[in-house]
Amino acid sequence: MDWVSHAQAELRGAGYRPGAAARLVLEHLDREDCCRGAQEIFDALSTGGTKVGLASVYRMLERLDERGLVQRIDLGDGIVRYEAARDAGHHHHLVCGACGKVEPFADRRLERAIEAVEERSGYSVVAHDVVLRGACANCRD
Amino acid sequence: MDWVSHAQAELRGAGYRPGAAARLVLEHLDREDCCRGAQEIFDALSTGGTKVGLASVYRMLERLDERGLVQRIDLGDGIVRYEAARDAGHHHHLVCGACGKVEPFADRRLERAIEAVEERSGYSVVAHDVVLRGACANCRD
DNA sequence: TGGTCGACGATAACGATTCTCGTTATCGTC
DNA sequence: GACGATAACGAGAATCGTTATCGTCGACCA
Ligand SMILES: [Mn+2]
Ligand SMILES: [Mn+2]
Ligand SMILES: [Zn+2]
Ligand SMILES: [Zn+2]
Numbered sequence: 001m002d003w004v005s006h007a008q009a010e011l012r013g014a015g016y017r018p019g020a021a022a023r024l025v026l027e028h029l030d031r032e033d034c035c036r037g038a039q040e041i042f043d044a045l046s047t048g049g050t051k052v053g054l055a056s057v058y059r060m061l062e063r064l065d066e067r068g069l070v071q072r073i074d075l076g077d078g079i080v081r082y083e084a085a086r087d088a089g090h091h092h093h094l095v096c097g098a099c100g101k102v103e104p105f106a107d108r109r110l111e112r113a114i115e116a117v118e119e120r121s122g123y124s125v126v127a128h129d130v131v132l133r134g135a136c137a138n139c140r141d
Numbered sequence: 142m143d144w145v146s147h148a149q150a151e152l153r154g155a156g157y158r159p160g161a162a163a164r165l166v167l168e169h170l171d172r173e174d175c176c177r178g179a180q181e182i183f184d185a186l187s188t189g190g191t192k193v194g195l196a197s198v199y200r201m202l203e204r205l206d207e208r209g210l211v212q213r214i215d216l217g218d219g220i221v222r223y224e225a226a227r228d229a230g231h232h233h234h235l236v237c238g239a240c241g242k243v244e245p246f247a248d249r250r251l252e253r254a255i256e257a258v259e260e261r262s263g264y265s266v267v268a269h270d271v272v273l274r275g276a277c278a279n280c281r282d
Numbered sequence: 283t284g285g286t287c288g289a290c291g292a293t294a295a296c297g298a299t300t301c302t303c304g305t306t307a308t309c310g311t312c
Numbered sequence: 313g314a315c316g317a318t319a320a321c322g323a324g325a326a327t328c329g330t331t332a333t334c335g336t337c338g339a340c341c342a
């Protein structure tokens with residue numbers, strides 16, 4: 001089952017009744033390959049001719065986040081971004097402070113190190129964020 | 142040389158002229174062992190009888206961050222926190238989503254994994270953030 | 283001592299997010 | 313197929329952390 005249908009089913013199972021706005025937000029997230037902010041999603045849907053309220057975008061993102069259907073990403077610039085959470089695509093982000101570029105990366109060794117910390121921590125860890133900041137290949141020096 | 146003097150010297154070398162407000166903020170950060178937000182620092186200094194403007198707190202934190210004298214920490218709750226950056230005390234944070242507790246942790250293996258990613262990335266990485274979220278020992282189940 | 287320049291603090295402006303509320307869509311029931 | 317309950321939806325107001333502005337003051341130097 002595709003991610004959109006899966007998310008809709010999950011929401012329904014939680015007592016929600018996803019409608020038109022929910023579907024448009026889900027389909028948009030499904031289409032994007034990396035993280036997007038609420039306003040960004042709102043703008044994209046608006047220029048696309050469809051009509052979704054900004055509040056609905058925020059509502060959806062919050063609900064999806066609560067159920068782990070999206071990964072919430074805070075790059076520290078005051079905009080919270082989200083991306084569809086699929087089993088396969090777990091990754092973190094490199095941010096260029098000069099040009100603002102955001103790139104995903106994945107690293108098994110890093111993930112294992114984090115798991116080890118989780119076990120020692122005494123916490124029941126449900127999520128983790130890693131952000132690397134610096135200058136990208138084009139911007140350095 | 143202690144961290145406060147070091148920070149003051151560094152600021153002076155950058156052309157700033159740290160005064161009374163700067164000193165109070167620095168001394169407060171030096172006293173705290175983990176990250177604090179601007180408003181939190183402002184309140185602490187206010188109840189302490191001293192008088193420092195909120196703008197001065199923000200100004201100091203920004204300047205200290207630019208020069209790497211503090212570590213900027215974004216736990217995703219809309220409040221940016223900072224802590225004195227000392228060579229010895231590098232660490233990251235565990236956040237309990239239930240009670241709000243924030244605890245530091247340090248892990249050499251995690252740091253090495255991050256360094257390895259940095260090298261492969263093509264970026265000139267200057268900082269990294271790691272946040273683990275979940276339920277602390279008291280709050281789980 | 284007078285002049286320059288940045289530090290300082292008060293306050294207004296800003297902007298992302300959240301809240302509120304009236305309207306509309308959905309769903310199970312009759 | 314209408315009905316009533318309930319949640320979704322969108323518009324706009326409110327919130328609140330952060331930033332920008334500006335007048336005043338004090339440190340430093342000629
Ligand atoms: Mn990971
Ligand atoms: Mn580290
Ligand atoms: Zn991504
Ligand atoms: Zn800390």
